[in-house]
Amino acid sequence: MNVRPRLLVLLLATVLLAALAGIAIVRAADRASERDRARPGEPAAHSGVVTLHQSGRLLFRNLAWGPQRDHVSSVPLTTTAGPRTSTPRTSAPRDCLRFHAAAGTAICLRTTGGVVPRHEAVLLDAELRPVRTFQVSGIPTRARVSPSGRLAAWTVFVSGDSYAGGAFSTRTAIYDTRTGSLQPDLEKFTVLKDGHRHRAADHNFWGVTFAADDNRFYATLATGGHTYLVEGDLARRTLRTLRENVECPSLSPDGTRIAFKKRVPGAPADTPWRLYVLDLRTARETGLAEHRSVDDEALWLDSRTLLYALPGDFGADLWSVPADGSDTPRLTVKSGTSPAVVP
Template sequence: MNNRTKWLVVAGVSAVALAATAAVGVVAWQQYQTRQVAPSAAETTASDDWATGDRVVFRNTALGEGYGLVASVPLAEPSGVRALTAVACDRVDATPEEFSCLRTERGVVPSYSASLYTNDGVVRQTWPLPGIPSRTRISDDGTRIATTSFVTGHSYATIGFSTETVIHDDAGGDFGNFEEWTFIVDGAPSAPLDRNFWGVTFIDDEAFYATAGMTNSGKTYLVKGDIPSRTLTTIAEDVECPSLSPDGTRIAFKSVTAGSGPTVHWTPAVMDLATGEVELLPEPRNVDDQIEWLDDDTILYGMPRDDQAGDYDVWALAADGSGDPAVLIEHAWSPSVVRR
C-alpha cells in the first residue's frame, strides 16, 4: 500500500467516525427535545413567585414539559406543586437573592457553562466550563461561587478522572484553578501530579472545606481552603464531597465503604468537626452526590430512579442515623435549601 492509499484509508475511517459521532449527538439531542415537550410527570406551574419564602430549589427531572428547569417547592410542602423558572440547569445552588447554574449546551457538539442569575432570571455573569458540570455552591452572602467540572472522565468512580474547581466572585473575577493553589499535606507543601479537588462547601466568604483526591492511589482528604492565601490544607482522610451543617459543627459527606474505581460504593456519613468522630448512616444504596442539609437534623441527597434514565428523587435521612431514608421530593435533583 503506497502512502497516498494509506492516507485515503485514514481519511475514510476518520470520516466514518465523525459521521457516527454526529449521528449519536443528533439522536441524543432529539431524545432530549422529546422529553421536554411531552406532558409533565409532576404537577407544575410557571410562576414569577418561585423564589418567595422558605423553599427547596432543585432541578426538575420530571419527564415532559419543564424537564431540566430550575424549580422550587415550599419548605413546608415539599410534595406540593412545583414552581418552574425558564432556566435549564444540570446543577443548581441558591441563596435568597440569586442562584448558580451549571449547564450543558446540548447539540451535535455539546459545550458547558456556568452562570449566576438573579431570582428574576437576569444573568449577572457567565463563564465557560472545560467539561461536564459536576458541583456548584454559593457562599451564604452570595459573593463566592464555586464550580467543579470534569476535564476528563464523567464520574468520581472513573479511573484517571480529572477535575477543575474554581471559585468566582460576584464581581466577575476568580481565584484560579485549585491546582494552582498551595496544597499542604500533613503540614508540608505537596504537589502530586494526580491531585484533584472538588466538592466545595463554604464556611464564609474567605474559607471553605473541599475534597482533595489522588486518582492513582484512590486516597481522599478533607481540606480546608483559605481564599486570601490560596492554600488548601488537609485536616482528615477518607472524606468526599463535604457539606457543612447549618450550625457549623459537622460535615456530611460520602464515605467509601466498599470497592474502588468503577465498583466503588459510597455511604452517607457525618463527621463531628470538634472530635473527628464519624458515623455512617443507614443507607444501603450507593450515594454519589454532594449532600445538602435540610436543617441541623436532616440531610438531603439525589438518587436516580430505577424506572427511568435521567430522572431522580431527592431523599431525606436523619443526620444522627435514627431513621430510614425517605423520599422528600419526587422527580428532582441537586437540591438547595433556602431560608429567608
C-alpha cells in the first residue's frame, strides 16, 4: 500500500472516531438532561442549606428526578411529605449510596472513578463537609453512626450484591473519630458461640448498630448457612452470638429493643424477610404489621416507630410502621432512602 491510500484510511478512521465520540456526547447530554428533569407527581426539591445543626429534621438520599436527585436532602419531621431541601450540586456529599448521621457526624458511602469504579467511605462534619476519606474494597451496603457521633461503621460487599443468597462476602469496619483508630474488618475479632471460641473461614458480618456507651454494639454474623445476632465489645475485640435468624439489627433509642429482619418459612427465596422487634430483656419477638419483604436496616424514627426503605417507582420509598405490631405501614417519604434523624 502506498502513502496516499494509507492517509485516506487514517482520515476515514479519524472521521469515524470523531462521529462516534459526538454521538456519545449527545447521548450523555440527553441522559443528563433526563436526570435533571423533574417528573410529574414527584416531590418538589430545592437547593438550600442542609446541616446536622438543624433540629427536628429527617435527612435522606433524595431519589426524586430533577437537579437534586442523589443529593442529601431534609424535610421537617412534622411534614415529611412536603417539599425537601437538598444540598447544592457543588457541595459534599453527592451520590451517597448509603448515608447516616448522628450528633454532628455523618458517613457517606459512594462510588467514584470512571471506567473502573472505586468505592469510598467519607466521614462528614456537622456542615456535611468531608473530614476523612477511606477507600473501601467493595459495593457499599450498610452505614451507621453511633448516637454520640463518635463511632462510624460501614459494610461493603466484597463479592456478590445481595443477602438473599449465600454467594456473597462482606467486610465491615468501625472508625473511632475521637482516637482516629480504624478497625478495618470485624472478621479479626474473636467470635464466641455458645460460650466457646468459634473459628470458620466463612464468617461474614454486616449491619452494625451502636449502644450509647460507644463500646457495645450489635451486628449480624453469617456462618455455616445461618445468621446470628451478635453483641460486640469494641475494647475487647470480641463478638458473642445471642440469637439465630437475626439480620440487620437496629437498637432502639432507649437500648432495650432491637428491630431486625427475619427469614420466614414459605417466603420466596429472593424476598425472604419480615420485620420484627426483639425485646432484649424478655427475649420476646414481635412481628410488625409490614408484611412485605424488607431488605434494609430499619431506623428508629422515634421510640415507637420504625422507618425503612422499600422499592419504589424511582428507586426506593421510605415507609414507617409502629414498633409494637399494631396499625398499618404508612408511606412517609416518596423517592428517598438511607434516612437519618436529627431530633
